[in-house]
Amino acid sequence: MSDSMKDAVAVEPFVFATAQYESGDWDxxxxxxxxxxxxxxxxxxxxxxxxxxxxxxxxEAVFAYPLLFLTGHxxxxxxxxxxxxxxxxxxxxxxxxxxxHNHDVDGAFHKTVREEIRRVxxxxxxxxxxxxxxxxxxxxxxxxxxxxxxxxGWGDNLVHEQLDAVLRNGRISVLYSSKDYSSxxxxxxxxxxxxxxxxxxxxxxxxxxxxxx
Amino acid sequence: MLERGLRTVALLGLAAAMYLxxxxxxxxxxxxxxPRWTANDLADSTAMVLTTALMREIVAxxxxxQPRRVNVELTAVPSPRARAALGAVHGADVSVGWxxxxxxxxxxxxATAVAGPSGAVDVRVAGIPSSLPLVLRDAGGTLDxxxxxxxxxxxxxxxxxxxxxxxxxxxxSVVTRVPAFTRRVMLMALPGWEAKFVAAALEEAGWHVDxxxxxxxxxxxxxxxxxxxxxxxxxxxxxxxxxxVDATAIRRFVQQGGGLVLxxxxxxxxxxxxxxxxxxxxxxxxxxxxxLTDSPQRGLEAWEVVVRRGALVVRSxxxxxxxxxxxLVAARLGAGRVVASAYRNSWRWRMxxxxxxxxxxxxxxxxxxxxxxxxPAAARDSLADAYPGNAAPYADLVARVGSPVSADPxxxxxxxxxxxxxxxxxxxxxxxxxxxxVIALSLLGEWxxxxxxxxx
Numbered sequence: 001m002s003d004s005m006k007d008a009v010a011v012e013p014f015v016f017a018t019a020q021y022e023s024g025d026w027d028x029x030x031x032x033x034x035x036x037x038x039x040x041x042x043x044x045x046x047x048x049x050x051x052x053x054x055x056x057x058x059x060e061a062v063f064a065y066p067l068l069f070l071t072g073h074x075x076x077x078x079x080x081x082x083x084x085x086x087x088x089x090x091x092x093x094x095x096x097x098x099x100x101h102n103h104d105v106d107g108a109f110h111k112t113v114r115e116e117i118r119r120v121x122x123x124x125x126x127x128x129x130x131x132x133x134x135x136x137x138x139x140x141x142x143x144x145x146x147x148x149x150x151x152x153g154w155g156d157n158l159v160h161e162q163l164d165a166v167l168r169n170g171r172i173s174v175l176y177s178s179k180d181y182s183s184x185x186x187x188x189x190x191x192x193x194x195x196x197x198x199x200x201x202x203x204x205x206x207x208x209x210x211x212x213x
Numbered sequence: 214m215l216e217r218g219l220r221t222v223a224l225l226g227l228a229a230a231m232y233l234x235x236x237x238x239x240x241x242x243x244x245x246x247x248p249r250w251t252a253n254d255l256a257d258s259t260a261m262v263l264t265t266a267l268m269r270e271i272v273a274x275x276x277x278x279q280p281r282r283v284n285v286e287l288t289a290v291p292s293p294r295a296r297a298a299l300g301a302v303h304g305a306d307v308s309v310g311w312x313x314x315x316x317x318x319x320x321x322x323x324a325t326a327v328a329g330p331s332g333a334v335d336v337r338v339a340g341i342p343s344s345l346p347l348v349l350r351d352a353g354g355t356l357d358x359x360x361x362x363x364x365x366x367x368x369x370x371x372x373x374x375x376x377x378x379x380x381x382x383x384x385x386s387v388v389t390r391v392p393a394f395t396r397r398v399m400l401m402a403l404p405g406w407e408a409k410f411v412a413a414a415l416e417e418a419g420w421h422v423d424x425x426x427x428x429x430x431x432x433x434x435x436x437x438x439x440x441x442x443x444x445x446x447x448x449x450x451x452x453x454x455x456x457x458v459d460a461t462a463i464r465r466f467v468q469q470g471g472g473l474v475l476x477x478x479x480x481x482x483x484x485x486x487x488x489x490x491x492x493x494x495x496x497x498x499x500x501x502x503x504x505l506t507d508s509p510q511r512g513l514e515a516w517e518v519v520v521r522r523g524a525l526v527v528r529s530x531x532x533x534x535x536x537x538x539x540x541l542v543a544a545r546l547g548a549g550r551v552v553a554s555a556y557r558n559s560w561r562w563r564m565x566x567x568x569x570x571x572x573x574x575x576x577x578x579x580x581x582x583x584x585x586x587x588x589p590a591a592a593r594d595s596l597a598d599a600y601p602g603n604a605a606p607y608a609d610l611v612a613r614v615g616s617p618v619s620a621d622p623x624x625x626x627x628x629x630x631x632x633x634x635x636x637x638x639x640x641x642x643x644x645x646x647x648x649x650x651v652i653a654l655s656l657l658g659e660w661x662x663x664x665x666x667x668x669x
Contacts, residue, residue, distance in 0.1 A: 011454060011478075012558065032492050044429045046404055063565045066406055092564050092571050093413055164227045169417060193495060211404045212426050213412075 014040065014211060016052035016155035017065035019096070024109065027054070028094055028101050029182035032069070038189035039200040040207050044137065057082040062089055067210040070121040071099045071182040078111040078120065087120045091164075095210045096121075096174045103147075103180035104155035110178060117166065123172050124164035133172065138201045144177065145202050147184040155180065171213055175206070220520075230648045263608055282601040284618075285311040291606055293600040302612030305662070311610075318343070320383040321605035324376055328369065334389055337368045338378045345381040353395040353550050353587050354525035354543050357510035370548045371470060373587035375603075382612035384602045395448045397584060400424035400436060402453035407477070410560035411453060411578060412436060414571075418579035423447075429593045444471045452479035460484035468547030472585030480516055490524035490544035492611040493517070497538060504566040509573065513562060515540060515555040527552075527584065563575045 016033045020026045033052030040048045055062045063069060068089070078086065090096065097118065100110045113202040117124060127133070129143025142161055150159050156178075166174040185200050192198055283302060291299065303309040320340040325331040338347060340361060347361040352373035359365060361380055377386040396419055402408035404426045412422045423437035440446055442462050449472035450463055456479075463485065467473045475485060480493035493516035504512030510530055517538060520526055524544035529537035542553045563574035600611030611617075 011405050013406075014405075044432070046428060060565075064561075066409070066560075066564060088568060093410060094564065136434060137428065169413070171413065208404070208428050208434060211406065211409055212428070212436070213409065 011047050013047040013049040014067075014207065015049045015065060016040075017062070017068050017205075018054045019062065019068045019070040020054050021055045021070070021072075021076065022058070022079055023077045024072040026072055028073055028189065029071050029099075029186040031186040031188060032071075032182060033199055035185045035187060035189050035192075036203040038192070038206050043201070043204050044208065046207070046211065048164055058085060060085060062086075062094070063092065066094045067207065068094060068096050069099070070096060070113075071101050072109050072113075073101045073107075075108040075111075077118055078116050083116070083120050090121050090168065090173045093171075095170075095172055097177070097206060098174065099177045099180065099182045101154050101180060101182040103150055103158075103160075103183075105158070105178060106156060111116070114176065117174055117176065121166045121168075124166055124174065124176050126162045127165040127172070127175070129162060131172075132213065133175075133205060133209045135175060136212065137206045138205055140202065140205070144179060145199065147179045147181060147199070149180040149183040167200070171210070216662045219655040219659040219662070223652045223659070226648050226652040226655065230652075233648075240344065254459050259422040283307055283309050283377055285309065287311055288314045288316075290315050290317050290384075291608075293602060293609075296602065296610050296613055297608070299610075303614045309614040310618045311614060312619075315382060315607075317383040317607050318380070319605065319607045320378065320380055320385045321608065322376065322378040322385040323386050323604060324372065324387045324389045324576070326389070332377075334369045334372050336369055336372075336376065336378075338365045338385075339363065339394065340378075340380055343380050344582055348379050349376070350379075351376045352586075353584065354527075354545060355523075356545075371587060383607065385605055395544050396448065397421045397423065397447050399439065399442055399447050399450045400453070401450065401458060402426060402454055403457065404434070405454075406560045406564075407558055410563050410574070411451065411476075414563065414575040414578040415451075415582065417575050418582075420579075420582060442471075444465050444469045448472060449474060449582050451476065451582070452482065452485070454478050454592065455481040458482060458484060464488055464546070467549035467551060470548040472582070472587065473546075473551045474551055474581055474585050475551065476514070476559070476581075480553055480555070488546050488551055489521070489553055490551050491518035491520050491539060491542040491555070494519060495553075496557075497532070499561075500533075504561060504570070509562050509566045509570060510540065510556065512566070513559060514557040516557070518542065518553065518555050524553075541581065541584075550585050550587055552581055554581055 016037050018026065018033060033103070037048055037050065039053060040046055052066070055065060057067070057070075058079060062085060068198070085106060100107065100113070102109050104110060107178055114124060129140075132141055134140040144160075146159055149155075158178075160178045161183060163179070164176040165172050192200070265338070285299070286463045290296075299309055299311075318341045320338070322336065323340045325335045327335055334630045336349065338349065340347065340363070342361050342363055345361070347365055348358045349356045349367065352375065356369065356372075357367065372389045374388045376389055377384060379385075398415055398420045400412055400415075400422050401424060402406065402411070408424075408426060410539075412424070415422050421437060423439040424435075425439055426434045426436065428434055442450065444466060447466070450466060451474045452458065453476050454618045460482075463473060467488065473488070474487075475482070475489055479485070480489060480491065486492065495517050497515045499514045499515050501509040502512070503509060506512070508530075515538070520542050521540055521544065524542050526539045526541070526588070527543050528539075528541035530540045532538045538555070540555045542555075544551050557575070559574060562577070602612075
């Protein structure tokens with residue numbers, strides 16, 4: 001078998017992609033990609049690239065990454081180009097996961113990014129806790145797992161019972177979290193050994209859902 | 214004597230004027246041109262082309278009236294629309310003569326559903342025995358090829374309309390009933406973007422997708438509600454990756470009438486190699502930037518394949534080496550079909566292509582599955598496909614415009630030429646004062662003759 005044939009039968013690895021946007025602080029959770037990648041490799045047999053990528057939202061390069069992660073603390077205003085690319089990305093079937101790093105429903109990120117999502121993709125609606133996202137790999141009977149950052153005295157100090165989403169053709173197009181997974185998952189993967197329960201398991205559900213639905 | 218002769222001429226002229234005046238205007242106002250259409254005028258085989266050509270001839274005749282005669286040289290039997298247009302012209306007081314250069318002969322096909330739940334079809338083909346083989350094919354490919362007799366018959370377990378019979382340049386087709394089928398597909402794939410977007414495209418195209426995707430040694434993600442594979446529950450099985458499969462069950466499924474799609478790396482599954490219509494050899498790289506062009510498939514990686522004997526190449530791509538690369542190949546297996554698609558990672562067509570990429574990707578997969586299932590991918594052209602005259606096109610042409618005229622030059626000239634009487638009519642019509650001058654000169658001559666010999 002030639003080298004080209006060996007390569008050919010290998011399935012493309014999953015690549016975790018983080019969206020860069022011009023306003024705000026898109027890189028506020030630098031350890032998160034490595035941790036999510038570690039969990040996907042740890043629990044699944046999915047081929048995954050060891051390093052994630054950061055992709056400008058204004059670039060059509062995002063079309064090569066059908067799952068895109070977006071986070072930040074600061075107000076978000078998409079440029080015309082960013083809004084156009086994101087709209088086309090979602091129409092084609094991409095999935096955008098947005099997490100509020102402030103976990104604050106009165107925060108600037110929450111208010112502005114939801115408005116931007118509404119403008120680009122339509123209004124966010126609560127995602128039922130019975131959705132298949134919560135059973136795509138691990139089972140989360142009560143919906144999205146609570147984070148230790150939701151009641152740490154910062155932000156709105158609320159436990160958010162549900163995630164919000166924009167659905168398209170029965171599939172999640174935009175998933176929005178106020179639970180601050182950006183803080184919860186942003187640590188070195190080696191430190192998972194100090195946790196009694198791995199708090200990144202939900203990230204595996206998200207990746208598996210994106211790859212299969 | 215002279216005076217009697219001149220008087221006779223005057224009376225004849227008067228009679229001719231009265232005759233011409235009594236004829237309907239339409240019958241008289243016909244140009245004398247005899248336009249001749251070649252096969253190129255009918256190459257597109259559309260009524261619009263024919264009508265355009267007819268109007269061109271009318272304008273060329275310098276009149277807004279219709280030509281008297283139209284002669285057509287045909288190198289192929291025209292399409293239903295063109296035949297209908299010729300028939301309409303023929304019925305509108307225009308004589309249509311056609312010279313047969315089609316090399317086609319009378320050929321007729323009929324298909325009759327067998328009463329009962331089997332869905333079988335009795336097919337009969339009648340034609341003139343020839344040294345050329347009679348080929349019977351449907352939308353799924355060639356069904357049979359035999360030496361011709363005057364009447365040949367088959368009983369087919371299933372047919373994907375339209376059904377076509379051909380002998381050399383002669384072809385006849387008939388639309389049969391679409392077989393009952395289920396729009397439910399079993400998807401077998403490894404987890405990845407290809408599986409995700411193929412499932413999405415099929416669901417958007419109206420297929421119900423079942424499947425299971427193994428994401429870890431102990432965890433399988435289920436799509437839909439997969440059940441045991443049989444033709445009562447599924448129409449098609451789609452395989453996207455090189456993976457372990459129950460080849461025996463899949464082979465039995467296809468032989469019993471199911472469809473199988475082997476796409477991309479699934480062409481490399483050893484257990485299914487014996488039933489695959491193509492053998493994958495090496496990877497053909499994607500052409501950079503081609504996803505954004507009019508040929509987005511060239512922007513996808515694809516397997517170069519060797520087509521197996523008896524398989525039909527449904528689609529080919531132009532390669533940089535100057536030859537066509539098979540991209541979609543189909544073959545029959547028992548009562549079912551196996552379709553091989555060479556493209557890998559077709560999801561890039563949808564995500565990284567143009568804004569039409571998603572619709573094109575959906576249409577592609579819809580067509581591939583329709584091919585495997587043996588059903589029409591889209592609504593047919595009711596006139597072009599279902600027109601009854603297609604069962605015997607040559608006979609239909611003769612019925613509409615009459616038998617062909619001989620290609621012998623003398624006969625053609627005779628057929629093209631107007632009769633002497635018609636030519637005289639045309640000349641008189643072209644010069645309406647000629648009759649008056651003839652009558653006047655005749656009467657004047659008679660009067661002068663009488664005066665010269667002293668009579669009043």
